[in-house]
Amino acid sequence: MIKFKYDRNGLMPAIVQEAGSRKVLMLAYVNPKALRISLETRKTCFYSRSRKSLWIKGETSGHYQKIKAILTDCDRDTLLILVEQSGAACHLGYHSCFVHLLDSKGNIRKITEKKKFDPKKVY
């Protein structure tokens, strides 16, 4: 494994992009163990900063992310993970977490997607 630059909390941001549509789905964080699990299982595994534990994306919702490729950047401090998303990535029910479009003042102008599922029925 190459030497990655983890931050002072031992974490590194990972951008998750849908391989087919090229939509950016979410950003989460990995520690070395989460990255190793992701590499071995080919399912995304992250470190939850709020729950302070590892987390297999989809373990509650069933909406797993099958890893097609993992790339890193010139500084070795960020990952880009290309996935096949089953269901939807966002816990609010949207396919992508990035659906809140800002206006020029930094307020929410509109929501760019319709929900794919009802979070109350999934979580």
Next chain:
Amino acid sequence: MIKFKYDRNGLMPAIVQEAGSRKVLMLAYVNPKALRISLETRKTCFYSRSRKSLWIKGETSGHYQKIKAILTDCDRDTLLILVEQSGAACHLGYHSCFVHLLDSKGNIRKITEKKKFDPKKVY
């Protein structure tokens, strides 16, 4: 401006994606001032953690990023900035910073792009 969740250093990650090709170009960090400048000028402005100062992307290289849209996520702690990239985003000369493809052991398997410029001639 809505209330964003900045980290303990007052920063928030911003994913930069090319609007046309949908390539993910880079990840950088904003503080509230960098975000305000980005919103007002429609050119990306970030906070450099190494130089500890604001930084207009392209101010040295001429490779500015013209902002087409800014989105935020469900947690309000990450931005997705859609841009038109002039030149190339990566200081190594690649169009995207994410060109280092990992193998299953986490080593670099290959570089996925050819350089668009010689960094020695630009920086």
